[in-house]
Amino acid sequence: MEPDFSPLDDYLDEAGADGYLVDAASDDSTQRYLSGFDAPDPFLTLYTPDGTYLLVSGLEYGRAKKEARADEVRRTAEFDAQEKRQEYGRFEAGARVNAEFLAEYDVDSVVTPRRFPLGSADALRELDILVEAESRDVVTQIRSVKQEAEIEAVREAQKANENSLAAAENLIAAADVEDGVLHYEGKPLTSERVKEEIEVTLLREGCALDETIVACGADAADPHNRGSGPLEANESIIIDIFPRNKASKYHADMTRTFCKGEPSETVREWYDLTHEALDAALDAIEPGATGEAVHDAACDVYQEAGLPTLRDDPTTETGFIHSTGHGVGLDVHELPHVSTNGDELEAGQIITIEPGLYDPEVGGVRIEDIVVVTEDGYENLTDYDVELVVE
Amino acid sequence: MEPDFSPLDDYLDEAGADGYLVDAASDDSTQRYLSGFDAPDPFLTLYTPDGTYLLVSGLEYGRAKKEARADEVRRTAEFDAQEKRQEYGRFEAGARVNAEFLAEYDVDSVVTPRRFPLGSADALRELDILVEAESRDVVTQIRSVKQEAEIEAVREAQKANENSLAAAENLIAAADVEDGVLHYEGKPLTSERVKEEIEVTLLREGCALDETIVACGADAADPHNRGSGPLEANESIIIDIFPRNKASKYHADMTRTFCKGEPSETVREWYDLTHEALDAALDAIEPGATGEAVHDAACDVYQEAGLPTLRDDPTTETGFIHSTGHGVGLDVHELPHVSTNGDELEAGQIITIEPGLYDPEVGGVRIEDIVVVTEDGYENLTDYDVELVVE
Structure with missing residues (x-):
């Protein structure tokens, strides 16, 4: 086609x-x-x-x-x-x-x-x-609607993405905690070391990336911070990976939030709420629904829980402070918008759904799946557990 | 400065x-x-x-x-x-x-x-x-002349480059020959496998690349062929690596030609001649000398040996069929030209010198160093042996 x-x-x-x-x-x-x-x-x-x-x-x-x-x-x-x-x-x-x-x-x-x-x-x-x-x-509007081969290309990149995330999670699982800091093979386990593991895994699967996010604690509270330094126990660690398959040039994109040890009560609540916002936004996806309606579904979950969102308070610096998602294809950010003023979705569009909560006092939580809009809803291209605590 | x-x-x-x-x-x-x-x-x-x-x-x-x-x-x-x-x-x-x-x-x-x-x-x-x-x-003319910090950045990228080339050479050295094909850990050693080794090494040193060349036999005879498939014994293998340091964004660039086993008499002669052309071109480098004069120095070596060059025969498809070099910096190909019509060189410019010979009947040979033009000549930023046979 x-x-x-x-x-x-x-x-x-x-x-x-x-x-x-x-x-x-x-x-x-x-x-x-x-x-x-x-x-x-x-x-x-x-x-x-x-x-x-x-x-x-x-x-x-x-x-x-x-x-x-x-x-x-x-x-x-x-x-x-x-x-x-x-x-x-x-x-x-x-x-x-x-x-x-x-x-x-x-x-x-x-x-x-x-x-x-x-x-x-x-x-x-x-x-x-x-x-x-x-x-x-x-x-760019035309290329937001994907053909079957393009969907396959994203699926393939996403498979590699999941393997690289698993490699990262395995490192965190294998780490010991010393003085509140994760250690691996006798050294502090850093954001940089985890990123290297992700990149090497992706490379062996034919994918490349310029940047990836492994952000812990206060770093995770800033959605634009790529993260650096030793990872800490009992803090949330956001891992967001958006690789490109080198042959097809198509991207994948996913995020999980992990915690080694005991997350705070607030991080636990935020995590469950974010999982709920993810499900609510996913449920809202169908051809003809607007990107704005999908964004609203996520915002509503947070708003009902009494947490600030940019939708309801354009000046807030904590809470849900970004869009719910974006299109993915040859560019990692492309049409359609899944945000305020997002237009009607069409079958064949590939989008992310990535609600999250941020506060420097607490840390950050984000869960992101990548899905394709289908004639009767959506198909989730993401196959990765949603689990906060890594043991 | x-x-x-x-x-x-x-x-x-x-x-x-x-x-x-x-x-x-x-x-x-x-x-x-x-x-x-x-x-x-x-x-x-x-x-x-x-x-x-x-x-x-x-x-x-x-x-x-x-x-x-x-x-x-x-x-x-x-x-x-x-x-x-x-x-x-x-x-x-x-x-x-x-x-x-x-x-x-x-x-x-x-x-x-x-x-x-x-x-x-x-x-x-x-x-x-x-x-x-x-x-x-x-x-682009202004940025062809590098400041000390830029030269340091290229030097750092080149160091990583040399380590990645050493990793590639080690793989070839460790390979066994079965039925004329290199084998490593029981499997044919492919161009793709060597490239992966190069990329992983670079990645661990903070460098990235989109493409690299590991081309054997007839593949090596085409300077634009990136190479694929099993590497063969007794054939020339061109490895050309041009990584970018992810932090500084500056590039390095180098090429060596290897042979596992017994190179043909022609490949041996071509290798020595190319080494001679490299030295002649390097000797011609100084501020005020034109890029064309440096190119001529390499061409002269080949011409005197009776081999065709594009300079002397614009229609030749074998022999020395590309430029002697190019500038390197934020772009892997930038000013100055080290070729016909190349302008006067200036101290601070970083250039490659990369003579080579190609013929599908024989294979390909190329040797490339990266150097900085200095007030009284040049400094070679490349520290890697020039040796054809890998044992």
């Missing part, structure tokens, strides 16, 4: 443009999505209602022909890139090659992503191509 | 612009360099001859004030970002905030990197800010 590109066709029609043009390497997820091609240097993808066309360097040509999701792949040499470079210099030559490529498909006006490179756009304009940045998130 | 920004001042003067504006996350190396700040989401850096100013979200404000190389850090809330969003919508609100930020520094015309986002540029133009993409590589 192919994605439904009709909203892009409609948008081009409305904007009076012949095509949608991307000039980026494949680390740009819109490029990766439209081209289906993975390359480290920028190349062009032209989407038109008639087809998708790539313009790549000679170096990438053979591979692009085999791997890209394109009706046609062209190479810059076909448009005399070298000769133009001699005559016009690097920048203008590039634009002239691009303009000739567009002309092959009778395209003289394009809409682009908002982060399309200014230098390329202005140089095309000099050659009388109309270039406008899109005024809505048309393509 | 601060970098010498006078070429940028001169360029702004020449272009009649008040400042140089970057709108990018810190994965953009120019952003990382000018701001000195590491953040996952796009933010603004404004360079003027009077100072460098950052505009960040509230989320990053505290950290930016502590960590950024900036005379002043502002946050979007100071410019009523939320209120503007209600009134003008997300895109125009962003531009109005940016324009008010520029106005604080009396800036109404800016030059930008060529990949500055079109959406941001056009929205600023609507607000009567003059925005032009730069017509030369001014900032």
Whole structure:
């Protein structure tokens, strides 16, 4: 099955443009999505209602022909890139090659992503191509709805994610407590050591990550703190892992909160409440329900328990101080919003549900599952116990 | 010591612009360099001859004030970002905030990197800010000359690189040969297994990489092939590793070619010749020598031995078919060019020297060191034996 590109066709029609043009390497997820091609240097993808066309360097040509999701792949040499470079210099030559490529498909006006490179756009304009940045998130909206192969890719990344979390939990389980601090193999068990275990496990499963969160005590009370230093007994430890599969480029995302020893009464209560908020938000998921309604379901649980939420008190610095979730795919944060002003959910969207509570006096608690919206509700892609105390 | 920004001042003067504006996350190396700040989401850096100013979200404000190389850090809330969003919508609100930020520094015309986002540029133009993409590589030229701390960062990454190469070489050394294929712990030793060893070693030293090359036999004959499958005895194995230190973001880069067993007579000759080309190119390095002259020194060795080079035969598909080197820093490929048309080298530039020979009938050979240009020549940052046969 192919994605439904009709909203892009409609948008081009409305904007009076012949095509949608991307000039980026494949680390740009819109490029990766439209081209289906993975390359480290920028190349062009032209989407038109008639087809998708790539313009790549000679170096990438053979591979692009085999791997890209394109009706046609062209190479810059076909448009005399070298000769133009001699005559016009690097920048203008590039634009002239691009303009000739567009002309092959009778395209003289394009809409682009908002982060399309200014230098390329202005140089095309000099050659009388109309270039406008899109005024809505048309393509990111389209790619929020996943095809079966994309769901499989997230499922695979999530499996690796669970294995890496298990490796982290095993380290904590195997640790001894000395003077209130976790020790492993005779040394204090640090956030850094646990992260390394997570990363090595992921790497052996074909996944990579730039950052991961292993945050204990007061660190865990700040949702943006990645955590550092020795882990303490009787404190909550938030582990949030969001790896990317290196081959598919799709992400997973999950969080568990652990405690080695005796959690405080408050952390215990927060944990149970957060588990309840997770279930309430999950129950609210179905096509047509808004991301806001799902967020509200989580907020309601906290509000009824008398705990502050950003929804009810925009100035609060403790309590539930972030969104309930977000879309996940080629980007770890993408559409849809699962928060105030979140739009209607569609079957095939992959989202996280991650309620949590934070207070520097208490610590932090967060539980996060990743799920796919289905025709009649959702399927939970997460297979990991929800248990606070690690023994 | 601060970098010498006078070429940028001169360029702004020449272009009649008040400042140089970057709108990018810190994965953009120019952003990382000018701001000195590491953040996952796009933010603004404004360079003027009077100072460098950052505009960040509230989320990053505290950290930016502590960590950024900036005379002043502002946050979007100071410019009523939320209120503007209600009134003008997300895109125009962003531009109005940016324009008010520029106005604080009396800036109404800016030059930008060529990949500055079109959406941001056009929205600023609507607000009567003059925005032009730069017509030369001014900032990338400035950042090609490294300060002492940057050289230290590359040195540190290179140390980790050498340890990861040693781990790879140890695997090959420990392997047995069965039916012409390397075996380790009872299984064929594959390119993938060696890469995993390299990555795990790097990760434990705080480095990351997206790709690495372990290419054997015919794979090694294609400089762009990353390699796959079982490694063979008596064939050349090229290992090329270019990791990035996760904290400093600076790269290292090195290559060695190994052979388990008996290399062919041709591979042996090519190896010695390539070692000679490496030494010749290194000898040519000094401030004022051009990158082209360094490239020529390597090409001359091959040419005198009767082997084809791209310099002498632009159509050759065997022999020395790439550049002698490139700059290394925040990007793994950056200025200066060490190739045909390479400009004069300057003290403080960090470059690779990586001659090599390729032919699908023979295999591939490449030896790569990373060095820093000094006042009287160069310092080699590479400390790794140059030995073909692994025993």
